[in-house]
Amino acid sequence: MTPRRKKRLYLVLIILAGIGTATGLALTAFDENLMFFYSPTEVRAGKAPTDHPFRLGGLVTEGSVERQADGLTVRFELTDTQEAVTVQYTGILPDLFREGQGIVSKGRLGADGVFVADEVLAKHDENYMPPEVADALKTAHEQGVQGTQAKTAVQ
């Protein structure tokens, strides 16, 4: 490589390293703002803002969804398997909303600890499978659970 080309190569590498470091520092500084949502554990630990709206993400706890008398208001629990927060929402829920599903809701935390949401979004996971495979997995899981229970009963 000629010295001029070498110089230009170093220049390109320096540009890349400089921009990379600057971006890295900026992203570390704004880490909190880049989080799309807070988890129930963070909310319980008091890390979520109380004075302005924020997003809360988690899984809908199985069996926690209650529809109110007006037919539009829903109360459910969001959990990250450690902590849980009760969410109240009035409006239309997305297609993928169901128990056990990942959800991101936007709203404010009330004084009573209930999160009043004005937007509920379903978070899709990265798994794609045909219905019969999902059924088979579920049956296998249930049988597995029953098997363990049976074993425990015998013992």
Added chain:
Amino acid sequence: MFMRWFHELGSPPYFYRFAGRLIPWLGGLCLVLLVTGLYLGLIVAPSDYQQGESYRIIYIHVPSAWMSLFIYVVMAACGAIALIWRMKLAEVVAISSAPVGASFTFLALVTGSLWGKPMWGTWWVWDARLTSELLLLFLYLGVIALYSAIEDKRQAARAASILAIVGVVNIPLIHYSVEWWNTLHQGPTVTKFDAPSIDVRMLVPLLIMALAFKLFYIVNMLMRARCELLSRERNSRWVAELAEADHG
């Protein structure tokens, strides 16, 4: 032997002829793969256990998104070669890649948005993945605009190359955004170290489509590169000879 061929490829007339011979073959293969992939993906593949039929948009969305990243890396690498070695052909390949990359980015954003409305419940959110992908579109548009704003094409290519290289930091951000931060966009299904979390009957059409899109990019880029070469070298002997042979 390989290096000699590589140097030959760098000469505009040789590249022009070589690309011209390559295009019909790659184009034909691309068409076959595209038809096969679409047939397998839209008709043969089973529906999803949660999303039903709507998931089939991944056969356009995911290959487009992959290509938007891939083309940017190719463009930035060619830009670096153009800056360091002042190789004309690298400038031409870099600049011919930009419109294709911009189109794939746009396609990924639009198809994602169309899918997001029924599935997530919103057309758009400012999460890390979506925002960084939108930034990628603006980077592509910036490269195109900068190149066309400067009269002298060799200088224009140098300026556009610097912008392309600066923007390359966005590429790992897009890929890892779903792992580093909480996002609404789901994590990677295929491009991770574990086994892909997708049924194999759904995965095969996806990979076929990805290959078809890659070939589409190569064919489209080669066509653009040939035009760009002709327009840049319009005063040279080989172009004059080519035009004469065409008329004669």
